Amino acid sequence: MKNIFVVSDIHGHYDQFVQVLSFWDKKDTLVILGDLIDRGPQSLQVIQKVLALKDEFGDQVIVCLGNHEDMFIDYLNFPDIKQDRFFKNGGLDTIRNFQAQLPNDFMTVNPVMQVEMIKEKYAREISMITTSKIFVIIGNVLFTHAGFDSNFETIDNTSAEDFLWIRKHYLTQNRTPYINVFGHTPVHLIHDSSDVWVSEDAKYIGIDGGCYMTGQLNALHISEAGEILNIYKSVIDPPNN
Template identity: 25%
Template structure:
């Protein structure tokens, strides 16, 4: 439903809202779902560097760093290093795919192994781990797979992944993976709503004037409307990675292809 709603909107600078679009002093750049496209991440970093204020921008990734695309391992290594090197400037949020992988690592069973069928196999391959049958449910096989993946990730990266926040907020601007419940203030959002979305997110405009940049829901082109800024253009499949650039001058979109 949300995809249908937003994909029909004309991609343009965000229209006026009851409380207006936030205009931060320092620029904010919000990058959509990466899904293992390390090549596009590198291109987006280069594109940000071309901006006059690129070196001062706070960069936010919206989660779903892993799965589906070919190089989840490199995406994680790149973002992990970048965030540790500059934690105040680089913000990496958690998406539902990171949550699914962590749940599998905590308790590998028939339920959590569903992660394998929605992109987990590609993440395993990026770490050199032979993927199992995606319908595998044997406890011993799944536990061995869990141990192989945990070793490949290593304790530092695992701890970093587990610590990823579900939301970043500054004033009337927020970034989450999948939107939020419009009935509740941002400080009272459930983690499920932030990671998996909420059915009312695309139907109701928030009354508090908060604009939310989000991924998860794929749109043909990035678009802003009624307090929502959609930037997931399905990079792993389309080869188009989008980002929202917000500064004192307003909102515009950056894109790279490959």
């Protein structure tokens, strides 16, 4: 029986990430459900930590794409028209974090040149992001960043955009064979707490502690059968931003 350790929505909060990783049993699969970046102070360090883990543990470490990585990819592909959207949604914090290892004139050049500098300096980091999975199924558990289109009994009807961006899918009964573990929606919007939320029928599990607002990063230890084995959290004083 395979067990999985799951983290989501780190948003550049490296210290919380390292704290919850201390609970990870290295025999278990590590799944990160996206939004490694933006809004927090150390997005680059989070990405590089995940890269180091993938170098050490290989396919035992699985990264899913989040909607913030999706915006980052859009920015890299279309900097002239996507920069404002990315920057306004926390991407400017990420770029400022990247800037420490970029040329001094980085912030003064046009967006196209900025992106070329980023691509040249951070090729491995970008490759990891762009090759991240849209969703992962392990045993009876469907791992997604945001969720899936719960109007259907199968995930085959869910678009890539919905896996990354959907909201309130958990308000509709999950008729798929899978338990859905998801991030994206801070759980205090679901049950007035930053702790992991489990639906009454246990077919939905929300784990986003809203770390960039609350300082709380949650981690879930779950079996491939969908049994919750443990829940962990790292709580650091909420950020001032």
